Amino acid sequence: MNFTNKWFVIVACLVFLFQPSTSFELDAITQNRPINDGDVLVSSDRKFALGFFSPGKSLYRYVGVWYYQIPNQTIVWVANRDNPVPANDTSGFLAIHGNGGLVIYGKDRSTPIWSANVTLSSPNSSVAKLLDTGNLVLLENESSQHALWEGFDYPSNTMLPSMKLGFNRRSGSERFLTSWKSEDDPGIGTCVYRLDPNGLPQIILYKNGAIRWRGGSWTGKGLSGIPDRTETKFIFDVSFVDDETEVSIVYVVTDETIFSRTVLDESGTIERSTWNGQWTNIWSAPIQRCDNYGRCGRNGKCDPDDVGTVECTCLPGYEPKSPTDWYLRDGSEGCVQAKGVSMCGEGEGFVKISRLKIPESSEALVNMKLSLKECRRECLKNCFCTAYSTVNGTSEGGCVTWYGDLMDIRTFANVGQELYLRVNASVLAQYDKSNGSPTKMAKLAISIISVLLFFLMVFLVYWLVKRKLTGKKRPDKVVSRVGSMYLEKSIGDLDDQSTINSSELPFFDLSIISAATNNFSASNKLGAGGFGSVYKGVLSNGKDIAVKRLSKQSGQGTEEFKNEVMLIAKLQHRNLVRIFGCCVQDEEKMLIYEYVPNKSLDYFIFNETNRTLLDWKRRFEIICGIARGILYLHQDSRLRIIHRDLKASNVLLDASMNPKIADFGLARIFRGDQNEALTNRVVGTYGYMSPEYAMEGSYSVKSDVYSFGILLLEIISGRKNSGYYDETYPDSNLVGHVWNLWRDNNALEIVDSSLGDPIQFDEILRCIQIALLCVQDFPTERPTMSAVLVMLSNDATLPPPGKPAFIVKKAGTSEDNSINYVTCSIVRAR
Known part of the structure; x- marks a missing residue:
């Protein structure tokens, strides 16, 4: 403890020991005037108060804010939520620390129980006040109007005006x-x-x-x-x-x-x-039941006021995915489009559905410059656009478009927005375009069409049986036209088990990709890896692309290729690399990505010259971006996805240095209720694989958490996990080195010396602790990615980390730096 902190504790203890036993109402907290257990800090209009309290039957003491004029204590904010003063300890106090920040002490005056980590240029004049809004703020001085720290930045369970x-x-x-x-x-x-x-x-x-x-x-x-x-x-x-x-x-x-x-x-x-x-x-x-998220599944609509019928109905042009479950009033499986129906240049249009809560929109595209008419025109151009609407309910209020399935739609009695749903020509003719309900003539037409469809199905069955008996072969290619671009896929290469189809992802003709990359010239080559090569290309419309060309000798293989196409086509997040399409033609298999100009993260942090371009602020933004991307994969995307190969070379940086996670060739999908799985084929990169995966083939979301912890330490230190760092322990890797430093309270020695000023050492030390929590030996001890994001954005006290796994490096297992800035996975049989 330095001299300033010792002096602060001495003064605080003297104030506490020699104060009268009665409680006080204070209007501010200063360095000479703390809030003791029993005192209250009151806002100027006497609407809110702050002090120590014990909730319910608990004997622990917390610092919180409550309504001062309401008889029953109603807590609206809590400071030390996960760090209470021990039970029956009423000697605690809230004070301003020697550095100007707020702290809570219990009986032990040497270590604060909770703190608001703020360091001020003039700490002796700082003051804390409770505003009339219920917001506890720390000001530089009595006359200051600018809050250096405020409780409203760290809400509890209550939102106040x-x-x-x-x-x-x-x-x-x-x-x-x-x-x-x-x-x-x-x-x-x-x-x-x-x-x-x-x-x-x-x-x-x-x-x-x-x-x-x-x-x-x-x-x-x-x-x-x-x-x-x-x-x-x-x-x-x-x-x-x-x-x-x-x-x-x-x-x-x-x-x-x-x-x-x-x-x-x-x-x-x-x-x-x-x-x-x-x-x-x-x-x-x-x-209401219709309030529950996804009550009627994908492409289903929940109507709580539809008396006499089931709550769930399919959107126009869709039918129940599971008719049996639908009949039993279980709509969770949702609805699907009728098979064989084309909505690409075949006279399709839009049905207006009114009084809605519009679909889940985290993956929707927004353009505030487009009017409603322009929005319709843009959506109609793209065969994969399934619906559009306005942002604020007016014809000039911006454009929002959806691509793929629509989730969590419900109707309201008299309010709501309008959704314009893409339907094929036959469905369009059946519906009244003004409100999306069938007309009387359409109902009669539906009956006639149903009879005709029955006879048509009989004819098709007869034709297919006859075709099979005559031994007529299926065509080798399926070609469709989208705008001026031909999209083609080989049925022979994509078997029935593949979920890839032309309604999900564009398939580019080989001639288009060849022209875009100047016939795969060496000057366009961005790099190479075990899977093949990556080329930069420019489409005829001027769009920059990156082409991942799978080689015949690729360690990735056809299955990984299909897996990557299937996964990334369903993912849309600012911190995930975006895929534009793929090409499967002759012996070629290629993925077409967005072009990310700043290469990969390892190009910067492991390079003596380039690492100086990333100061701590930029690195912390990259860390948070990666964490948000992983959280999306684990929790917020339509599918729960385990990446299994998270590393610095698989994190790309765009023009603004925003991170984008790439390479999903080794990723795996989990069901909504599935937590872990086993595999007999352990694949990934040494130094990043969790112990339970590398040794037992067991992987889960905690496997990615482990890899994130390794990546976090590499970003902080600018060093690889598999390198040599500790002369005392020459066999230790980066994790082992950091663990040894952490135990000796010297963890900051690992910080990259090239970081520019100012360096937030408290924030860096917190990130090191989060990384060590992520690389703990047992998966159950590691935090989830949602917890990691909370830790990164919250100054609450973190639990102490346990001993990490794999703190000793093995000979011959170091990872070579990827030169293609995309991936360099090593495949090893168990």
Whole structure:
């Protein structure tokens, strides 16, 4: 402990020992005036108070904010959620530390129980106040209006008026609600209420990592999943911001005398209430079965007011995927398009469906410059565009388009948005375009068409049987035309087990790719690896692409190729590399990606010259971006995906140095209820594989967490895990070296010396601790990626890490640096 900290503790203890036994009401916290257990800090309008409390039956002590004028203590914010003062210890105090930051101490005055890590230029003048909004802020001095730290940046389970929820695009920080563990424990629970910034930003409620309810996107007046209520719109004023700086939502009360709060409880319900002698619920979710996320599956629509019929109906042009389950009123399997129906230049159009909560939009594309007519025109051009709508409900209010299946749609009685759904010509003729319901003439036409289809099916069966008996061969190629580009795939190369089809991903003709890459010239070659080569190309429309050309001797093989196509075609996230299509023709197999100009992460962090281009701020942004990409794969994508080959050479950097995870050739899909799997074919890269996978073939989401931990240490240190680092322990790898330094409290020695100023040593040390938590030996001890993101964006105290696995390197297993900036996987049989 340095001299300043010792002096602070001495002064704080003297203040505590010689103060009178009675409690005080204070208006500010200064270095000479802490808040002791029993004292309260009161806002100027006496609406809120801050002090120590014990929730429910708990005997632990916490520092929190509550309504000062309400008889029953109603907690709205907690500081030390996961770090309480020990039970029955009423000697705790909240004070300003010697460096100017806030700290909580218990009986042990040497180590704070909780701290707000802030270092001020003039720490002796800092002051903490409780604002009339309930926000605890730390100011540089009494007259300052700028908050250096504020409690509203770290919400608990309650959203108050003027508190923002959302994402800061510059700092990467996020404000979101997390439930308490129980009524007696305000620790971080299993439910999260956050604003998802991807695609068309939307409010989402998670429980145990899965989406429980979706509040929808901003319509200009409110959220699409929360109908307007006349009796409350005069009480609350909600605003939404989505610009280059942030995406956030905030509400205020029009009458300051009204007490209002929005609470996320531990059961997974979000509830807004007001105080009128008691707390009165004015809105909560989910409350109806149609509120549950994905109630009617993909391409299904839930209608709670459709009296006399089932809740779930398929969208126009779709039919139940499982008719039996649908008949039993289980719509979870959703709906699919009729087979053999073409919607690419075959007279297709759009049916308008009104009064909707528009589909899940994290993967939707948004263009605020397009009008409704322009949006329709753009969607019609692309055969893979399934629906479009406006962003804020007006014809000039921006364009949002969906590609692929539509999820989580429901209807409302009198409100909602309009969705324009792509249907083929026959379905279009059956529907009244004004409201998406069948006309009387269409109903008669449906009956006639049904009879004709029956006879047509009989004829087709007869024709197929006759064709088989005559031994007539199937055609070798299936060719369709999209715009001016011919898309082609070989039926012989993509068998029936492959889920790749022309409705999911464009197939480029070989001549187009050859022309784009100048006939695969050496000057266009970006690099090479075990799978083959990567080339830069430029399409005729000027679009830059990267072409991954699978060699005949590739260690990746056809199965990995199909796997990569199938996976990436279904993924859309800013931190995942985007695939434009593929080419399977003759003996060629190629993937066409977006071109990422700044190569891969290893090109920077493992190069003495290039690493100076990445200061700590940039590296931390890359770390958070990688974590968000992995979380999307594990939790937020349509499929739960284990990457299995996460490493520096598989993280690409775009023009803005944003990270994009690449190479899904070794990835695996998990079912929604599946947590782990076994394999007899262990593939991956030594130094990044988790112990249970490398030694037993067992892999799970925690396998990727382990690889992320290794990658995090490499980004911090600028060194490879498999290199030589410790003269005392010459056989140790990077993990072992960091572990030895951590035990000796010298972990900062590993920090890359090329990092520029200023260096946030507290933040770096926190990242090292997170990395060590990720590389612990047992999978159950490692955090999930959602927990990792919370750790990265929250200053709460972290648990101590256990001894990591694989701290000793094995001879002959070091990984060579990939020269293709894409991948260099090593395949090894068990």
